[in-house]
Amino acid sequence: MHIYLPIAELSVNVFVVLGLGAGVGMLSGIFGVGGGFLMTPLLIFLGVTPPVAVGTEANQIVAASVSGVLAHWRRGNVDFKMGAVLLIGGIVGSTFGVWLFSVLRELGQIDLVIRLSYVIFLGAVGAMMMVESLRALRRSRTQAGRGKLHQHNFLHGLPFKMRFRKSKLYISALLPLMVGVVVGVLAAIMGVGGGFIMVPAMIYLLGMPTTVVVGTSLFQIIFVTANATFLQATFNQTVDVVLAFLLLVGGVIGAQLGTTLGARLKGEQLRSLLALIVLAVCGKMAFDLLATPLDVYSITLAGGH
């Protein structure tokens, strides 16, 4: 059964899209990640143009994050104050990101920038996760001693200190603000929630306790992707609600399966598996950039129709 996507202007098989949503939803259920970093490239591989893939995926992440944050909120795992500071940065970053997106699209460089961002960030995060999980696997056998709890560096000398009770932190508000800006730009350009950057940043850079990290990042992601969706729809007309809805339905079912499946697997195994998937997507993107294209010429419609 085929369905015509009005904004992507593409006829796709409904079950392929539902399956894609379910597959990525399942992975996000298992690993507790948003899945945007997987879905956007998969949509591009499916033939959706990168701008529409990015805009539509932002829309879908709004829904996924809303359903995710409620569970964390009930358990009291959301630091709203920290979330608000991250959010201010996120709104600034994603607004700038959408603007940058339009400019790059006009210049014909958006595809390149999207792919390059994926290669750089997925490569870095994937490699880090791989090293970390391998080390953890080894540590579980040797039982090494613990390091220092907090490391003090120049980041702790920044002004505008603020107290975050829930995170048990007294740090400069500039830090989460900057993290928010960077993640906001990435969300707009890559069509991701940015959890895969924000979660490590919150743990290692801000020093937040892991219990509140996921809930707080989801809270921030809702508003940042909502901002990105709204702006992409308004200025670039690249949000396909039909596609987003199909992905969403598949995603909900997949996440349900993934959560139960994830509970049966071991943490370190999960992490190394996720690292492998991240590196595979990164590899595919890198290959596309480096391999000689079939035709060095490509065409685009100027201004749509």
Next chain:
Amino acid sequence: MLKRLALALALLAATAPGARAGPLVADLSEHLVAITTGFTGAKVLLFGATDGDGKVVVVVQGPRETITVRRKERVAGVWANRDAVTFDKALSFYQVMASEEMDEWLPLALREQQQIGVEYLAFKPRGEVGPAMASDFHEALIRNKQRLGHYDVLEGKVSIIGDRLFRTDVYFPANVPTGIYTVEVFLVKDGEIKSAQKTPLLISKTGFEAEVFRMAHEFSALYGIAALIIAVAAGLMANAVFRKR
């Protein structure tokens, strides 16, 4: 509304000079191709009659559009777009169908004049572009359009029945550009065009798809808000379902 527009177009064509019953009459089975939810491409039947011998060639043209052609180059090991040439009035869709291989009975001068065949298409680049570069990019445009299935030349696809009647299926793929098309039929005899007839065809999104597209482009902000409301509602609903389990 669309049906009426298509009908009006057809009537306009029928009353236009040159469409009177002459050596050639032709019509389409439909004057409106509606792109609906289940759209996977469409087939429109073109049929007609001639007054005797002669060969038939059909040229289908889509609306004009602005197309930018970009060329990739290796920059620091990575393939990136560098040069670009924009063609303001390129055809969005172009298909030629003939009863037999055209080289044998259609003089080159005629093909050039009427732009019959992809190699005879001539779009003007915007601004000052050198002739070598213009021709490279022009060729690239046609090659890319052919790959999309938007440009095609199909010889031997028009069937002629008893030297009087002819028919052919005009096929439009799922990714067909929308707008007003013209279907032109030429009757060629002794290396000359004996008669020609032009028929319009409207390809348009209708129903739900058209509404979504229109909303997205005319009321972009409202569309964005609607997209968000749907997403939030879906998220809340999913959460409610999870919790019951």
